Amino acid sequence: MxxxxxxxxxxxxxxxxxxxxxxxxxxxxxxxxxxxxxxxxxxxxxxxxxxxxxxxxxxxxxxxxxxxxxxxxxxxxxxxxxxxxxxxxxxxxxxxxxSQVNVFSKQDIRLESYNDFSEISNEHFEPVEENDMGPASARLAKIYQHLLIILEEEKPYLNAELKLLDLARLLQIHTNVLSKAINATSKKNFYELINEKRVEEFIRKIKNGDHQKYTIITLAYDSGFNSKASFNRNFKRITGMSPTEFMVHKEFK
CATH class of the missing domain: 1.20.1300 (3 helical TM bundles of succinate and fumarate reductases)
Known part of the structure; x- marks a missing residue:
């Protein structure tokens, strides 16, 4: 027992x-x-x-x-x-x-680690004073300047599905390095930077008179936005006005 x-x-x-x-x-x-x-x-x-x-x-x-x-x-x-x-x-x-978008899709997000900044071309870089910033910060600033050149010349932000990885591949650097360069130099994140470029593109289009031939939402999609809500939210965040208010204020008719 x-x-x-x-x-x-x-x-x-x-x-x-x-x-x-x-x-x-x-x-x-x-x-x-x-x-x-x-x-x-x-x-x-x-x-x-x-x-x-x-x-x-x-x-x-x-x-x-x-x-x-x-x-x-x-x-x-x-x-x-x-x-x-x-x-x-x-x-x-x-x-x-x-029902989720691409939930089962497989995407290769591997990117070789990039540690040697000296391999990046300095052809378009503005000079950076080492006394103003440490060597690492100066290199990040050069990467950011290179990024701005690519954004201006190639306009990858017109692709509504653009990701940080896509730009990192164009620059041939690791995504972590590119993200750090954007954050440290512009004080913005990737999302904010790209959508500011899209808003600038939209403003360029209406300055060129494209709004007389196309609707506002069409121009927004052509500028890289993928929805009306995203366009309106980012436009107001950046300009302080809705697209309609902006066009009336700036007298774009």
Whole structure:
């Protein structure tokens, strides 16, 4: 009898440890999931020039929904309710997962590390005084100046799907280096810089009288924007006015 009681005591301890592990794993999963998602949302503007179609709210809902299912499994003893909630979650996850743009597409984002700044051509670079900035900052400034030349001459921002990776490949540098050059020199992120160039392109078009032949939204799309909402939001952020107010104020008729 004592032997059986001893085994039961060990079994109870194992069950407590197992249950604690289950609770802990759920807490860790949900916490890490939310942290990863928040970090990604903050990083979007460092990588993408248009973020309207990059909507990962469904992942936030998935984490919350899975948390609810987890709670049901742990605290509700009705098997039908447990399996029902699990089935609803799987159907919901399948629908919203498949409906996301490019969620299953595979993109090669590898880029060789670039550490030797001396290989970048200095042909178009403005001179930078080493006394004003350290060597690293001076090199970042040169990269940024090179970037501005490419933006002016080749206008890659007209591509609505432009990403930081695309410009890094044009400059033959690592994305981290390019992002640092943009942030340190312009005090802007990639998203802000590219959309400022798109707004400038739109203004050039209306100055040329293109708005007399095409609608405003057509000119916005031709300037690199992929939605009316994105165009209006960025235009007002940069100019302080809506496109219509700007055209009236500047007397573009």
């Amino acid at each position: 004592k032997l059986i009681e001893g085994r039961l005591s060990g079994y109870d301890t194992a069950q407590i440890i197992k249950l604690a592990g289950i609770y802990l794993s759920g807490i860790i999963y949900f916490s890490l999931g939310l942290v990863k998602l928040i970090r990604f949302k903050k990083k979007q503007k460092e990588v993408f020039s248009n973020i309207e179609q990059i909507n990962f709210n469904w992942l936030l809902y998935q984490i919350i929904f899975l948390c609810l299912v987890w709670i049901i499994i742990l605290f509700v003893k009705d098997d039908k309710f447990i399996f029902g909630s699990g089935a609803v979650f799987i159907l919901w996850l399948g629908y919203f997962g498949i």
